[in-house]
Amino acid sequence: MQRAALVKWLAIGILAITMLMVATMYPYGVLFVLVLAGGAALQPRYGTRAWMPAVLSVGLAVIFVFMTWSALNFRQEMKQVLSIKPGQSVPVESGPVRVNIGLMLSSTPFDKIPLPEKAGRAGLLGGVILGAILAVGYRQGTEHGPDRVHGLKVASGAAQKGTSRWAGDADVAKVAEFGPPKEGKYGGGTIVGKLRGRIVRLQPEKSKPPLPQHACVVAGTGAGKSFSFVIPNVVSAAMEGESVVVTDPKGELACTLGPWLKSKGYKVYLFNLGNPEWSMCWNPVMECQDDEEITAFATAIVQNAARDNSGYFVMKEIQLLKALIYLLRADFPVEQAHLRSALSLLSWPKEALDRRFSEAYRVGRLPQVGYEEWCGSVSSNYDNAVSGLTAKLGVVRAESVAKLLSRHEIDLSAIGREKAVLFCVLPIGAGHLKPVLASFYYFFFRRLYGLAAENGGRLPNPTRFILDEFANVGQIPGFVEVISTARSLGIKIQFVLQGLKQLQDVYGGPEAIMANCPIQLFLGGDDATTTRYFSSRLGEAAVYAESERKDVTMPWNRIEIPKRTETIVRRALMEPEELSRMDPMAAVCLVRWCLPMYLQKLGWTELPQSKDILSLAVAKLSELQPARPDVVVDLPEIPEGRNDEAPDRDRSFERGSDLNADGGIGDFLKSPKDEPENPDYL
Structure with missing residues (x-):
C-alpha cells in the first residue's frame, strides 16, 4: 500500500x-x-x-x-x-x-x-x-438530493418545519462503502443501489455501536428484486467469503450463479422442491434431535398448513403428529422413518396403532414422552385429529415431495463451517409448500446456532440468508427471536416481500421483525400499507416554496404582474401516492441512524463480476446438478384390522389422571348421545 x-x-x-x-x-x-x-x-x-x-x-x-x-x-x-463601386465588374477575391x-x-x-x-x-x-x-x-435542478426535495430547495435552520432530507455521500459514509464489491475487509456489504452514480454497499457494522445487516426489502411485481437486489448481494456475499442460503423461485438463480460460485471455491447445494431428480434429499423426521425440535417441527407443519392455526383441534393434531414422529424414529427402519410414513400411519386401524405404541414402549424403544403424547392424543377426539392431520399432511402425498423428504443427505451445519451456497428452488405456486419450507429454515437456524455455540458463540464461516418470496416460506418457529439475536453469531437475514401486508398475514404483526431490520429498502409497488409505512418513516423536510398573489378585483388588475413570495413550508419527502408512482428505476432506502436515501437501482450486469458470471452460467439445472438415481419411498405396510375403538383399560399409572379419559369424571358428565360441539367444554 x-x-x-x-x-x-x-x-x-x-x-x-x-x-x-x-x-x-x-x-x-x-x-x-x-x-x-x-x-x-x-x-x-x-x-x-x-x-x-x-x-x-x-x-x-x-x-x-x-x-x-x-x-x-x-x-x-x-x-x-x-467596397465594390457601381458598375465595377472586377470579381472580388x-x-x-x-x-x-x-x-x-x-x-x-x-x-x-x-x-x-x-x-x-x-x-x-x-x-x-x-x-x-x-x-x-x-x-x-436535480429533483431529489441532499438540498432538494421534489425540486424544492431545503431550508436550513427551520427545524420547526421538519428535519428530514435526502442523504448525501457524507451522510451515508458512516454506514457504507462505495463502489462495486471486492475482496477484503468491508469489500462486501448489502448493495442497495446507486447514490448519485456511486454504488452503495451498506456496512452497518461500521457504526458505533455496530448494527446487524438484517434487511427487509419490499418490491412489487416487476420491481426487479432479483435483478437489482438478490443477485448483487449474492455476489457481494461471495466477495466477502460468506456462505449463502438463497430462496430461488424457478431455479434461475442457481443456473446463473452456481457455476461462478463453484469457480470461487464454493460448495454448491441444491434443495429442489420443483424437480427432485436434480436435488439432494433432506429428512426432517430424522433431523429432529430432542422434544423441543419435535414440538417445533410438528407445530410448523400443522400451523402453516391451515388458515386457522390455533384452537383445541389444532393442538390435538400437533399432539398426534408428535406421537407419530416419536414412533417412526424409535420403532421403524430408517428407510421408513419419514413424513410420508406419518401420513400412512394415520390410515392404520387405531387398535393396531395403539398396539404398536404399547409394544414399543414396553420394550424400551419408545421414550416415555412419546408414549404420553400418544395416550393424550387418543384419549378424545381422535377421529377429528386424524382427519385434520391427514388433510394438512397432504403436501407430502405428492411423489416429488415425498421423495425429497424420505432420505437425509444435507448437513445443514456444514453451511456455517465452510464456504458454501444452498439454493432452495421453489416451483411456481409454492404456497402449499409452506409447512416444508418453514420446517427447513427452522432447522437451519437451529443447526447454525448449535454450531456457533460450539465455536465460542460465532460461526466459523459467516452466513447470509437471502430469502426471496419470504411470505411463501411460511411462519418459521421462533423467527422473531432468531432475527433479534443472529448478528452476534455471524448470521445475516435479508428477506424480500411483495408488501408489508404479507408479513402481517404470516406473523400477525410486522413490528417485532421490522424493528430488527436496520436496512429497509423499497424498490416499488402500490400496496397501500407499504407506501403509508415508508412515507411516514421518510419524514418531512423544511423547504422553500414560492407562491403567487394577484388582486383581480377589478378587470384592469388582471394585467398587473403577480407578486411572488417565498416561504418555508413542511413537505413530506414522499407521499404514499408518490411512492406508488415512483420512477421504476428509483428506490428508497432507510438505514437506522442515517438520513433516508433516494437511489437509482443497480442492475447486477453493471457489476464487474457480471462478465465472468454470464460466461459460466448454464441454461438448465441438469447442467449444474447431475440427475440422481430414482428414490424409492419405502412405506410401512398397513396391518389388517378394524378401525374401531382401542380397548378400555386403565392408563392412570402410565399418564396420570385424565378427566376426559374413559371412565373418568369427564366421561360421566358427557352426554351419551353425542360428543360436545364446543371444545371449550373439554
Whole structure:
C-alpha cells in the first residue's frame, strides 16, 4: 500500500509540473485540461454525471469559437461587397479568415493580438463560463438530493418545519462503502443501489455501536428484486467469503450463479422442491434431535398448513403428529422413518396403532414422552385429529415431495463451517409448500446456532440468508427471536416481500421483525400499507416554496404582474401516492441512524463480476446438478384390522389422571348421545 501511494503522489506531482509549464505558454488552453481532468477525477464517484460540466464547457467553447470565426468571415465578406463601386465588374477575391490557435491560447488578457485571435479568445472564455453556469444549474435542478426535495430547495435552520432530507455521500459514509464489491475487509456489504452514480454497499457494522445487516426489502411485481437486489448481494456475499442460503423461485438463480460460485471455491447445494431428480434429499423426521425440535417441527407443519392455526383441534393434531414422529424414529427402519410414513400411519386401524405404541414402549424403544403424547392424543377426539392431520399432511402425498423428504443427505451445519451456497428452488405456486419450507429454515437456524455455540458463540464461516418470496416460506418457529439475536453469531437475514401486508398475514404483526431490520429498502409497488409505512418513516423536510398573489378585483388588475413570495413550508419527502408512482428505476432506502436515501437501482450486469458470471452460467439445472438415481419411498405396510375403538383399560399409572379419559369424571358428565360441539367444554 505504501508503494502504491508513493507512485500515486509521484504521478500527481509530475502532472502538476507539466500543467504549470503548459500554463505559462498556453494559459487558456490549460482550462481545457483542468475541465477534462476534473471530469475524469469525479467519474468514479458520480458516474456519467461527472462529465456533464466538461461536456458543456468544452462543447460550448468550441461552438462559440466557431461562431466568432463565422462572424469574422461574414464581416470580411460584407466589407468587400460594400467596397465594390457601381458598375465595377472586377470579381472580388476573398478567402476565409485564418485564426492562429496557438497565439489565441498562449496570449494573456494584456497582450495585443490581431482581431481574429482576440475574437476566438472571447468565444473560448464565453463558452467555458456559460458551460460552467449551465452545469451548476443542471446539478441544482436535480429533483431529489441532499438540498432538494421534489425540486424544492431545503431550508436550513427551520427545524420547526421538519428535519428530514435526502442523504448525501457524507451522510451515508458512516454506514457504507462505495463502489462495486471486492475482496477484503468491508469489500462486501448489502448493495442497495446507486447514490448519485456511486454504488452503495451498506456496512452497518461500521457504526458505533455496530448494527446487524438484517434487511427487509419490499418490491412489487416487476420491481426487479432479483435483478437489482438478490443477485448483487449474492455476489457481494461471495466477495466477502460468506456462505449463502438463497430462496430461488424457478431455479434461475442457481443456473446463473452456481457455476461462478463453484469457480470461487464454493460448495454448491441444491434443495429442489420443483424437480427432485436434480436435488439432494433432506429428512426432517430424522433431523429432529430432542422434544423441543419435535414440538417445533410438528407445530410448523400443522400451523402453516391451515388458515386457522390455533384452537383445541389444532393442538390435538400437533399432539398426534408428535406421537407419530416419536414412533417412526424409535420403532421403524430408517428407510421408513419419514413424513410420508406419518401420513400412512394415520390410515392404520387405531387398535393396531395403539398396539404398536404399547409394544414399543414396553420394550424400551419408545421414550416415555412419546408414549404420553400418544395416550393424550387418543384419549378424545381422535377421529377429528386424524382427519385434520391427514388433510394438512397432504403436501407430502405428492411423489416429488415425498421423495425429497424420505432420505437425509444435507448437513445443514456444514453451511456455517465452510464456504458454501444452498439454493432452495421453489416451483411456481409454492404456497402449499409452506409447512416444508418453514420446517427447513427452522432447522437451519437451529443447526447454525448449535454450531456457533460450539465455536465460542460465532460461526466459523459467516452466513447470509437471502430469502426471496419470504411470505411463501411460511411462519418459521421462533423467527422473531432468531432475527433479534443472529448478528452476534455471524448470521445475516435479508428477506424480500411483495408488501408489508404479507408479513402481517404470516406473523400477525410486522413490528417485532421490522424493528430488527436496520436496512429497509423499497424498490416499488402500490400496496397501500407499504407506501403509508415508508412515507411516514421518510419524514418531512423544511423547504422553500414560492407562491403567487394577484388582486383581480377589478378587470384592469388582471394585467398587473403577480407578486411572488417565498416561504418555508413542511413537505413530506414522499407521499404514499408518490411512492406508488415512483420512477421504476428509483428506490428508497432507510438505514437506522442515517438520513433516508433516494437511489437509482443497480442492475447486477453493471457489476464487474457480471462478465465472468454470464460466461459460466448454464441454461438448465441438469447442467449444474447431475440427475440422481430414482428414490424409492419405502412405506410401512398397513396391518389388517378394524378401525374401531382401542380397548378400555386403565392408563392412570402410565399418564396420570385424565378427566376426559374413559371412565373418568369427564366421561360421566358427557352426554351419551353425542360428543360436545364446543371444545371449550373439554
